[in-house]
Amino acid sequence: MSNLNVKATAQNTYDAIVVGSGISGGWAAKELTEKGLKVLLLERGRNIEHIKDYTTAMKKPWEFEHRGKLTEAQKESHPVQKRDYPYTEFNESFWVNDHDCPYTEVKRFDWYRGFHVGGKSLMWGRQSYRFSDMNFEDNLKDGHGVDWPIRYKDIAPWYDYVEKFAGISGQAENWPTLPDGQFLPPMELNCVEKEVKKRIEAKWNKSRIMTIGRTANLTVEHGGRGKCQYRNLCSRGCPFGAYFSTQSSTLPAAVATGNLTLRPFSLVNSIIYDKETQKAKGVVVIDSETMETTEYFAKIVFVNGSTLGTTFILLNSTSDEFPDGLGNGSGQLGHNLMDHHFRCGANGRIEGFDDKYTYGKRANGIYIPRYRNVGNDKRDYLRGFGYQGGGSRGNWHADVAELAFGGDFKDQMTVPGAWTMGLGGFGESLPYYENKVFIDKSKKDKWGQPVLAIDCEFKDNERKMRVDMMNDAAEMLEAAGAKDVKTFDNGSAPGMAIHEMGTARMGHDPKTSVLNKWNQMHEVKNVFVTDGSCMGSAACQNPSLTYMALTARACDFAVSELKKGNL
Amino acid sequence: MNRREAVRSVAFLMGGALSATTIGVFLESCNSTSTKSTGSLFTEDQQKLITEVADIIIPTTSSPGAKAAGVGPFIAMMLKDCYPEEAQKVFVKGLEDLEQQARDGYKKTFIELTVPQRQELLGKLRDATVAATKVEKEKLEELEKQKTDPEKAKSQTENTGTISILPKDKPKMEPRFFSIIRDLTLLGYFTSEIGATQAYSFVEIPGRYDGCVDLKPGQKVWS
Numbered sequence: 001m002s003n004l005n006v007k008a009t010a011q012n013t014y015d016a017i018v019v020g021s022g023i024s025g026g027w028a029a030k031e032l033t034e035k036g037l038k039v040l041l042l043e044r045g046r047n048i049e050h051i052k053d054y055t056t057a058m059k060k061p062w063e064f065e066h067r068g069k070l071t072e073a074q075k076e077s078h079p080v081q082k083r084d085y086p087y088t089e090f091n092e093s094f095w096v097n098d099h100d101c102p103y104t105e106v107k108r109f110d111w112y113r114g115f116h117v118g119g120k121s122l123m124w125g126r127q128s129y130r131f132s133d134m135n136f137e138d139n140l141k142d143g144h145g146v147d148w149p150i151r152y153k154d155i156a157p158w159y160d161y162v163e164k165f166a167g168i169s170g171q172a173e174n175w176p177t178l179p180d181g182q183f184l185p186p187m188e189l190n191c192v193e194k195e196v197k198k199r200i201e202a203k204w205n206k207s208r209i210m211t212i213g214r215t216a217n218l219t220v221e222h223g224g225r226g227k228c229q230y231r232n233l234c235s236r237g238c239p240f241g242a243y244f245s246t247q248s249s250t251l252p253a254a255v256a257t258g259n260l261t262l263r264p265f266s267l268v269n270s271i272i273y274d275k276e277t278q279k280a281k282g283v284v285v286i287d288s289e290t291m292e293t294t295e296y297f298a299k300i301v302f303v304n305g306s307t308l309g310t311t312f313i314l315l316n317s318t319s320d321e322f323p324d325g326l327g328n329g330s331g332q333l334g335h336n337l338m339d340h341h342f343r344c345g346a347n348g349r350i351e352g353f354d355d356k357y358t359y360g361k362r363a364n365g366i367y368i369p370r371y372r373n374v375g376n377d378k379r380d381y382l383r384g385f386g387y388q389g390g391g392s393r394g395n396w397h398a399d400v401a402e403l404a405f406g407g408d409f410k411d412q413m414t415v416p417g418a419w420t421m422g423l424g425g426f427g428e429s430l431p432y433y434e435n436k437v438f439i440d441k442s443k444k445d446k447w448g449q450p451v452l453a454i455d456c457e458f459k460d461n462e463r464k465m466r467v468d469m470m471n472d473a474a475e476m477l478e479a480a481g482a483k484d485v486k487t488f489d490n491g492s493a494p495g496m497a498i499h500e501m502g503t504a505r506m507g508h509d510p511k512t513s514v515l516n517k518w519n520q521m522h523e524v525k526n527v528f529v530t531d532g533s534c535m536g537s538a539a540c541q542n543p544s545l546t547y548m549a550l551t552a553r554a555c556d557f558a559v560s561e562l563k564k565g566n567l
Numbered sequence: 568m569n570r571r572e573a574v575r576s577v578a579f580l581m582g583g584a585l586s587a588t589t590i591g592v593f594l595e596s597c598n599s600t601s602t603k604s605t606g607s608l609f610t611e612d613q614q615k616l617i618t619e620v621a622d623i624i625i626p627t628t629s630s631p632g633a634k635a636a637g638v639g640p641f642i643a644m645m646l647k648d649c650y651p652e653e654a655q656k657v658f659v660k661g662l663e664d665l666e667q668q669a670r671d672g673y674k675k676t677f678i679e680l681t682v683p684q685r686q687e688l689l690g691k692l693r694d695a696t697v698a699a700t701k702v703e704k705e706k707l708e709e710l711e712k713q714k715t716d717p718e719k720a721k722s723q724t725e726n727t728g729t730i731s732i733l734p735k736d737k738p739k740m741e742p743r744f745f746s747i748i749r750d751l752t753l754l755g756y757f758t759s760e761i762g763a764t765q766a767y768s769f770v771e772i773p774g775r776y777d778g779c780v781d782l783k784p785g786q787k788v789w790s
Contacts, residue, residue, distance in 0.1 A: 060771065061758040062759050062763060066648060067755065067758040068758075069645070072649060072650070073648075108733055187776060188776055188777070188778040188779075190778030191779035193778070194778075229772050230774065230775060231772060356781065357780050357781075357786060358776070358777060358778055358779070358789075359775070360773035360774070360776035360777060362776045394788065395788045403693050403696060403745065403746065403749060404693075405689065406624070406626065407627075410628055411628050413753075414630075414766045415786075415787070416782065416786060417788075458732050466732060489732075491735055492732055493734055496734075
């Protein structure tokens with residue numbers, strides 16, 4: 001009997017376990033296997049094989065039965081996913097059935113999830129920006145949250161490292177609050193964007209700049225992957241491997257080492273704490289198809305289950321030593337939840353380019369980095385926002401009558417119409433302790449687990465910032481000569497930006513933070529958390545590139561500690 | 568997850584020509600369950616009527632029209648799969664009313680009308696729909712104004728004492744027959760093989776991006 005147990009334990013033992021196969025989990029698997037560790041990569045959902053399983057990627061518009069629209073049945077089974085634009089017929093199978101994985105909304109929180117190998121790396125927006133020292137210092141300066149335990153110099157070489165592998169296209173701007181990176185050639189601005197850029201930069205004497213979006217889309221062949229074909233169908237999966245995803249990039253590298261075991265349908269329920277060693281010894285896995293429970297063991301555990309997925313696992317990993325969740329002596333686990341607030345800005349019509357058009361569909365837009373509360377600029381709110389947007393020419397004509405029909409109308413609709421330019425702000429939200437998640441035992445998910453309750457809201461600082469986000473956009477478009485400038489504020493609920501982060505923050509002090517400067521749990525030294533939950537502040541940049549860099553950095557540290565015998 | 572899309576208005580996203588009514592039906596949450604019956608919602612005559620109406624909305628010009636592109640059956644299928652029961656009922660009633668108007672005005676069925684007569688009839692229906700939608704929008708705006716009155720708004724805020732920045736629920740607009748059939752005709756036509764490749768210009772794999780090309784005579788919108 002005991003022999004059998006020993007054998008089973010040996011079979012289920014690896015050097016490292018990585019929980020989750022999305023952007024950060026894929027990086028952890030790549031780095032740890034390349035450093036020679038035998039790694040078990042656990043993914044709660046099904047496998048999606050690169051190219052082969054992108055079943056809609058090459059479909060033509062008329063090959064979608066509902067032309068992208070949702071059926072009543074899909075709306076019924078996806079009451080959360082359908083709240084905003086990402087969930088459509090075009091990549092329907094990449095999103096969770098909300099009934100399988102309920103959660104409690106103490107206040108509205110839109111939780112977008114995909115359970116499959118690759119996670120949201122398949123559907124992500126691909127915008128990739130570095131944080132700057134301004135971002136790492138803001139907490140210390142204004143007293144919200146706790147001081148980041150790292151500065152730009154600590155992460156800069158790791159940004160270099162991950163950018164070189166992932167392939168980020170962009171334009172160097174030498175802009176202090178948005179550091180340049182290791183860029184592939186930038187995508188082109190269109191003629192309207194070039195004009196708007198020129199006028200904005202002239203009007204504000206380059207204290208505001210506009211640049212092409214920095215995106216994880218390849219503009220040239222890179223690392224054996226094909227370059228972007230300008231179809232703008234990324235969210236279906238790219239058959240050319242032209243954007244960074246686990247499947248296109250980190251997973252093949254990890255597999256190539258011969259050190260990786262990938263196990264789909266493996267839902268990690270909890271992490272097992274060993275009070276003798278004061279370390280984690282493994283994880284409890286529920287087979288999400290058969291419901292069978294298995295334990296796996298390793299010297300180190302990387303938790304990369306997405307911000308709230310990871311936080312659930314940690315909160316659900318209770319023991320006598322950690323009754324409130326693994327490594328939660330600080331009481332901060334689950335708190336300080338952040339997301340960006342957006343859906344606010346302006347758009348207008350640009351005249352003078354009626355004889356110009358574009359060719360190809362660029363899956364990228366423009367970026368205006370933060371300029372508010374920078375230097376001598378002081379606003380009635382803290383921190384700031386950046387803009388994303390772009391110029392485009394579709395079939396919109398100002399002179400079409402309402403509900404027009406008939407031959408003339410049809411012919412007009414086929415002719416390129418007005419150029420429009422839009423700017424939408426992405427604003428930083430502050431880390432508020434009371435924005436939190438906790439376990440709600442009154443409900444169970446499909447796998448018999450309790451669920452997460454989410455209690456999060458944007459507050460006064462965010463609301464004040466939105467006034468600037470809207471008015472500055474209109475002001476810049478007007479300065480650029482746009483006509484019919486219209487502002488909009490469509491409202492923003494936490495979760496909608498799908499940049500949720502912060503519920504297991506890094507910090508100097510074990511009393512006020514969950515992770516140290518190496519993304520290592522203060523209290524459980526062989527557990528590392530490198531997804532969005534580690535973030536001490538949100539900045540206003542899209543965060544995934546930072547998760548990649550922090551992951552590679554933490555892996556390097558973890559393996560060196562392992563070799564020193566410290567773990 | 569193309570973030571640029573988020574900054575465009577919903578109307579841009581959906582091709583610029585869809586009405587508020589249909590956008591509401593597509594995007595709003597709807598608690599009513601769809602018709603579970605396996606058969607069509609429509610009689611054979613009604614199916615034909617849908618096809619003929621669609622072909623008046625998007626007729627053959629230098630490119631084939633809605634009938635050739637199979638838009639009639641597409642509309643019938645979409646109504647069944649993607650619309651709540653309430654809208655389905657309104658749509659069936661709209662078809663019946665259209666037939667009645669053909670009989671009242673011309674002593675014929677819609678199918679028997681000449682193209683100019685069909686256009687005239689749909690023109691009246693369009694005008695009535697525009698007028699009714701306008702009245703409804705004004706009412707909703709009035710309601711909205713009352714709601715956002717700062718005196719009243721304060722009592723609605725959550726425990727922080729600040730005004731919520733959550734998205735507001737889109738006001739539920741009455742489904743209207745003409746708006747629905749027009750929206751579905753445009754959607755169905757411009758995404759059909761004929762519409763996408765002949766009325767618009769379709770390039771499956773552009774291979775490059777050029778942000779500034781000279782507009783050539785006869786250049787169609789990219790599909």
